[in-house]
Amino acid sequence: MAININLDLMLVKKNMSLTELSEKVGVTLANLSVLKKNHAKAIRFSTLNGICKALNCQPGDILEYVDETQITKQEN
Amino acid sequence: MTETNDIGKLPSIKAISIVISWFYYLGWVAFGLITILFTVLYITDNNVKFINLPISISYEENLDKIPPDFLNSDSKYQVVGVEKIKLHTNNEGGFSFTLIMPVLLISGLLWILYIIRKFIRTVKEGHPFSRDNPRRIRMIGFIVMISSPVIAAVQYIYAYQYIYMLDFPHAEIRVEPDISLMTIFLGLILFVIGHVYELGVKLKEENDLTI
Numbered sequence: 001m002a003i004n005i006n007l008d009l010m011l012v013k014k015n016m017s018l019t020e021l022s023e024k025v026g027v028t029l030a031n032l033s034v035l036k037k038n039h040a041k042a043i044r045f046s047t048l049n050g051i052c053k054a055l056n057c058q059p060g061d062i063l064e065y066v067d068e069t070q071i072t073k074q075e076n
Numbered sequence: 077m078t079e080t081n082d083i084g085k086l087p088s089i090k091a092i093s094i095v096i097s098w099f100y101y102l103g104w105v106a107f108g109l110i111t112i113l114f115t116v117l118y119i120t121d122n123n124v125k126f127i128n129l130p131i132s133i134s135y136e137e138n139l140d141k142i143p144p145d146f147l148n149s150d151s152k153y154q155v156v157g158v159e160k161i162k163l164h165t166n167n168e169g170g171f172s173f174t175l176i177m178p179v180l181l182i183s184g185l186l187w188i189l190y191i192i193r194k195f196i197r198t199v200k201e202g203h204p205f206s207r208d209n210p211r212r213i214r215m216i217g218f219i220v221m222i223s224s225p226v227i228a229a230v231q232y233i234y235a236y237q238y239i240y241m242l243d244f245p246h247a248e249i250r251v252e253p254d255i256s257l258m259t260i261f262l263g264l265i266l267f268v269i270g271h272v273y274e275l276g277v278k279l280k281e282e283n284d285l286t287i
Contacts, residue, residue, distance in 0.1 A: 034285065035287045039285065042287070047287050
């Protein structure tokens with residue numbers, strides 16, 4: 001996936017646990033875990049809105065674009 | 077997830093599950109019984125019956141009189157009927173053919189029932205959109221599609237073994253395999269349903285992984 005989720009980083013920065021975030025956003029812990037592990041296929045605007053509100057951050061702080069082709073070139 | 081769990085609790089699903097299970101176990105019983113029955117028949121009677129061969133016998137139109145009796149007393153092969161003849165044989169080939177046909181049919185049926193049971197189990201457990209189910213539907217389609225040509229091929233092979241033994245004056249004897257186009261068509265439809273179901277599974281996965 002070319003989009004990375006930096007949720008764990010933001011949680012450390014804001015000193016918040018995943019359980020606490022799930023309670024504030026209203027998303028299950030399992031779903032947040034899927035999101036954190038970068039296994040999610042899509043994210044709703046409402047969820048993103050809730051996370052940004054709870055963590056007091058911008059979507060760009062959570063989502064990061066990584067060019068996969070450049071990574072594979074560097075690896076080769 | 078709760079919606080799919082509810083589907084598993086539906087009385088119709090439970091009823092189908094019970095019926096399929098019964099057919100599945102009856103199929104195994106029939107499988108065993110047929111093998112035993114035919115073996116016993118062969119040993120005790122030395123005469124295996126009910127061989128349907130796709131042989132057609134046709135007479136010329138200008139022939140005055142069709143022989144009234146098709147039975148040839150000198151031959152060990154008694155011919156009954158004209159369009160679809162039955163041979164009462166007492167040789168090895170007849171026995172194996174008589175055994176092969178029901179074994180083939182029941183094996184196919186049991187295979188289909190086994191797949192349907194697995195499919196229904198996933199529905200009852202609340203995850204009908206598992207990745208294995210489209211493959212299962214396609215497999216049923218494949219079995220249904222090949223069943224008719226396979227049976228016709230077996231009939232064809234055996235019919236050619238017996239056709240030279242038949243002697244009817246002024247008659248044309250042909251082997252005409254009976255391939256059911258309906259089952260082939262049904263198999264193709266199941267193939268298409270399997271592919272559509274696979275798309276549904278992909279959509280479900282995408283929906284589940286949307287946070």
